[in-house]
Amino acid sequence: MIYLDYAASTPVSEEALEAFSQLSRHYFANASSLHDLGTQTDAVVSYAKRYLAQLLDTTSDEVFFTDSGSHSNIYALLSLAKALPKNKNHILMSQMEHSSVFSAAQMLREQGFWVESIAPNASGEIDEQCLSNALREETGLVSIQHVNSETGIIQPLARLCPILKRSGITVHCDAVQSFSKLDVSHTKLGADAITLAGHKVYAPKGVGVVSFSKNVPWQSVYSGNHQQHGFYPGTLNAPLIGAFVASCEQLWPKREKINAHLQNLRAQLVTQIRSRELPIELFDDKRGAILPGIFGAFYQGLQGQYVMLESNRHGVCIATGSACRVGLDEISPTLKALGYSAEKAAQFFRASFGKDTQLSEITAFVDVLEQLRPT
Amino acid sequence: MIYLDYAASTPVSEEALEAFSQLSRHYFANASSLHDLGTQTDAVVSYAKRYLAQLLDTTSDEVFFTDSGSHSNIYALLSLAKALPKNKNHILMSQMEHSSVFSAAQMLREQGFWVESIAPNASGEIDEQCLSNALREETGLVSIQHVNSETGIIQPLARLCPILKRSGITVHCDAVQSFSKLDVSHTKLGADAITLAGHKVYAPKGVGVVSFSKNVPWQSVYSGNHQQHGFYPGTLNAPLIGAFVASCEQLWPKREKINAHLQNLRAQLVTQIRSRELPIELFDDKRGAILPGIFGAFYQGLQGQYVMLESNRHGVCIATGSACRVGLDEISPTLKALGYSAEKAAQFFRASFGKDTQLSEITAFVDVLEQLRPT
Numbered sequence: 001m002i003y004l005d006y007a008a009s010t011p012v013s014e015e016a017l018e019a020f021s022q023l024s025r026h027y028f029a030n031a032s033s034l035h036d037l038g039t040q041t042d043a044v045v046s047y048a049k050r051y052l053a054q055l056l057d058t059t060s061d062e063v064f065f066t067d068s069g070s071h072s073n074i075y076a077l078l079s080l081a082k083a084l085p086k087n088k089n090h091i092l093m094s095q096m097e098h099s100s101v102f103s104a105a106q107m108l109r110e111q112g113f114w115v116e117s118i119a120p121n122a123s124g125e126i127d128e129q130c131l132s133n134a135l136r137e138e139t140g141l142v143s144i145q146h147v148n149s150e151t152g153i154i155q156p157l158a159r160l161c162p163i164l165k166r167s168g169i170t171v172h173c174d175a176v177q178s179f180s181k182l183d184v185s186h187t188k189l190g191a192d193a194i195t196l197a198g199h200k201v202y203a204p205k206g207v208g209v210v211s212f213s214k215n216v217p218w219q220s221v222y223s224g225n226h227q228q229h230g231f232y233p234g235t236l237n238a239p240l241i242g243a244f245v246a247s248c249e250q251l252w253p254k255r256e257k258i259n260a261h262l263q264n265l266r267a268q269l270v271t272q273i274r275s276r277e278l279p280i281e282l283f284d285d286k287r288g289a290i291l292p293g294i295f296g297a298f299y300q301g302l303q304g305q306y307v308m309l310e311s312n313r314h315g316v317c318i319a320t321g322s323a324c325r326v327g328l329d330e331i332s333p334t335l336k337a338l339g340y341s342a343e344k345a346a347q348f349f350r351a352s353f354g355k356d357t358q359l360s361e362i363t364a365f366v367d368v369l370e371q372l373r374p375t
Numbered sequence: 376m377i378y379l380d381y382a383a384s385t386p387v388s389e390e391a392l393e394a395f396s397q398l399s400r401h402y403f404a405n406a407s408s409l410h411d412l413g414t415q416t417d418a419v420v421s422y423a424k425r426y427l428a429q430l431l432d433t434t435s436d437e438v439f440f441t442d443s444g445s446h447s448n449i450y451a452l453l454s455l456a457k458a459l460p461k462n463k464n465h466i467l468m469s470q471m472e473h474s475s476v477f478s479a480a481q482m483l484r485e486q487g488f489w490v491e492s493i494a495p496n497a498s499g500e501i502d503e504q505c506l507s508n509a510l511r512e513e514t515g516l517v518s519i520q521h522v523n524s525e526t527g528i529i530q531p532l533a534r535l536c537p538i539l540k541r542s543g544i545t546v547h548c549d550a551v552q553s554f555s556k557l558d559v560s561h562t563k564l565g566a567d568a569i570t571l572a573g574h575k576v577y578a579p580k581g582v583g584v585v586s587f588s589k590n591v592p593w594q595s596v597y598s599g600n601h602q603q604h605g606f607y608p609g610t611l612n613a614p615l616i617g618a619f620v621a622s623c624e625q626l627w628p629k630r631e632k633i634n635a636h637l638q639n640l641r642a643q644l645v646t647q648i649r650s651r652e653l654p655i656e657l658f659d660d661k662r663g664a665i666l667p668g669i670f671g672a673f674y675q676g677l678q679g680q681y682v683m684l685e686s687n688r689h690g691v692c693i694a695t696g697s698a699c700r701v702g703l704d705e706i707s708p709t710l711k712a713l714g715y716s717a718e719k720a721a722q723f724f725r726a727s728f729g730k731d732t733q734l735s736e737i738t739a740f741v742d743v744l745e746q747l748r749p750t
Contacts, residue, residue, distance in 0.1 A: 001410075001411060001412055003404070003412060005404065005405070005408055005410065005412075005413075008404065008405035008407075008408050008413075009403055009404055009405040009408075009610065010403070011400075011403045012399045012400065012403050017396055017399055017400070020395070020396075020399075020579075021392055021395075021396060024387045024392055024395075024579055025386075025387065025392070028384055028385070028386045028387050028574075028580075029378070029380065029383065029384055029692070030380070030383035030384040032383075033380055033383050033384075033692070033694060034680075034683060034684070034687075034694075034695075035376075035380065035683065035686075035687040035692035035693070035694075036376060036687055036692065037376055037378060037380070037692050038380075038383075038692070066442075067441075067442035067443075067446075067581065067609060067612075068442075068608070068609030068610060069609070070600075070602070070608040070609035070610070071442075071608060071609055074597065074608060099599065099600070099601065100600070100608055100609070102599045103597035103598075103599035103600040103608055104597070104599075105599065106597060106598050106599035107596075107597055107598075107599075110598075199403075199610065204395075204399050204614060204615075205403075205610060205612045205613075205614065205615070206442065206581045206612050206615055208609075221482075222449065222478035222479070222481060222482055223478075223481050223482075223485075224474065224477045224478035224479075224480065224481035224482075225445075225474070225475070225478040226474065227445070233443070233445040233446060233449060233475055233478055234442060234443030234444070234445040234446055234475070234583075235384065235443060235445070235574065235580060237442075237580045237581050238580075239579060239580065240579075240580065240581055305409075308409065308410065309409070311410075312409075312410040312411055317404070317408070317410035317411065317412050317413070318410070319408060319409075319410075320409075
């Protein structure tokens with residue numbers, strides 16, 4: 001199979017897998033245990049925290065681990081909301097967040113918070129005007145994703161965060177899709193809380209990260225929990241955390257080369273679709289900045305679901321949108337926020353590629369798209 | 376190091392590690408994705424559900440995965456509580472639960488539930504009398520662990536559950552410590568919800584299980600979540616789930632042999648402590664049924680912390696209690712519930728062993744204990 005669904009989950013690098021096996025063999029103890037094996041296991045976690053803290057410009061005691069990007073989003077938002085002053089109970093999130101952010105929003109509403117959403121502008125960006133339309137006197141927390149998993153749209157966090165910070169508003173940023181491709185550090189983005197996930201960066205599944213900038217107030221979701229200073233319950237998973245960092249260490253020095261490779265693949269994909277005059281409307285024609293590895297488009301006259309299934313029949317794995325929403329018979333909130341009709345949204349498909357994708361695979365994919373051309 | 380801390384975390388079996396590596400290489404896709412790689416990944420999860428459903432006497436669509444025993448306890452209790460009728464808002468749990476159950480209890484109190492605890496009898500058992508002392512007209516949910524991680528005490532769930540079921544009360548059982556050693560199926564225990572964890576049964580860390588018996592009502596903790604029918608958010612971790620099942624498949628046919636081995640190790644440990652006339656009070660002298668692999672004791676005149684640290688200095692890893700409570704300067708709720716004073720509880724230490732523990736390691740441990748004898 002040709003795998004063009006990197007935004008849903010990446011293959012695991014051999015380096016990360018090897019690190020996991022070695023760490024599992026030697027650092028299997030409970031990191032909380034006070035004997036030497038526990039201490040050594042804890043040292044793996046400490047190393048990981050220091051590495052990530054340096055990458056993200058924070059201190060290592062502000063780095064927390066969960067099991068997924070979803071849980072990182074949920075725990076970050078609930079913990080930050082719990083620490084908001086009583087008169088700052090209004091929470092905002094963009095209309096194009098990951099489903100886990102909407103899950104957290106639902107829970108926050110049940111807890112009595114006033115939660116609203118921020119509509120993007122015509123090009124899909126949350127700009128200063130969108131923000132000021134949504135902000136209220138009582139706004140205490142805002143969540144804006146860095147890169148959308150369906151469309152690849154990059155939000156201008158570095159422009160928005162200073163505005164929010166000046167009003168004393170806490171900012172959370174879901175950087176799951178952008179991490180390792182763009183600089184997502186607290187200094188660069190300006191966010192107070194940043195969410196990452198391992199299985200989008202060639203690590204084994206099962207690691208999420210929440211990084212806070214220094215002195216951001218948060219409170220335990222489960223006040224009786226003592227693991228990770230109360231942030232997240234359960235035994236720390238030193239082998240998975242170590243494998244995640246091993247993957248980051250492999251990836252980080254190569255990121256510019258990989259980004260150039262992804263840019264090239266995307267350009268070739270666009271060129272081939274155009275030169276073959278396929279009836280495909282490119283999503284990014286009308287948009288601002290887009291992450292090169294995520295390619296959204298509409299196949300005129302065909303359902304995205306059909307394009308995906310037929311691609312699969314011809315040996316190419318693509319998607320129709322976020323894997324976390326598969327099976328839901330409703331229009332994607334992202335496409336809805338961008339103003340697409342249900343009919344148009346149903347034509348959407350997504351290909352996403354990564355460091356190991358070959359140009360020949362892109363060509364093979366366009367060959368499949370050509371075969372699907374309605375006659 | 377001699378590792379006698381299996382109750383905190385077991386070493387990972389080579390079979391489980393090999394399964395994890397193979398599954399990570401081939402089933403890295405998102406199990407929700409509808410292309411063939413996603414479908415194949417989902418098939419790994421489906422296989423695991425069928426295997427566990429058979430082991431636990433339920434149907435495979437009642438088996439859910441989390442990342443830990445802690446989260447399994449928390450999600451099970453919050454989900455079950457959310458579905459309770461309005462007039463059944465009283466929730467009970469034994470005084471000797473894992474800290475994650477107490478975390479859930481705290482959250483349930485914040486949500487407006489009336490949560491109380493069940494005191495054990497003098498031998499550490501929750502018996503019919505303890506239960507009837509605690510039950511109220513409004514009781515809707517009861518949580519009783521199967522085996523305590525600090526003391527090894529086995530609770531008579533098979534006797535208690537029918538009483539609770541007759542009153543229409545839902546029963547949750549944390550079977551993390553007993554799974555693979557005792558029969559923890561819904562039929563045998565009678566519980567409506569059962570919690571398991573992978574890293575106590577030689578699987579890699581990062582898998583917890585919640586199994587419901589058929590038609591037990593529960594509601595999503597995060598109502599906006601659609602993963603696992605709303606039970607738990609985040610991408611399903613097919614490689615870890617598959618590795619967990621690989622470990623179970625290895626373990627299950629050998630369980631009687633392993634149990635006999637653990638019985639023998641424990642008997643030898645007791646015999647050696649007695650024959651050397653060490654000033655050690657065995658915990659189980661006054662108790663009912665105890666899981667053979669968990670050995671609690673009090674070293675007269677010495678702090679448990681000192682026994683643990685000195686054992687460590689001499690190359691033996693043991694514990695003073697639950698690793699999830701390390702660093703808390705307070706008496707363990709379990710020992711408190713059993714009526715021990717703070718002074719006495721401070722003398723407590725725990726050794727726990729597993730399938731790979733050798734008799735020579737037990738003897739080496741008793742040698743260390745002998746060296747610690749106060750002069």
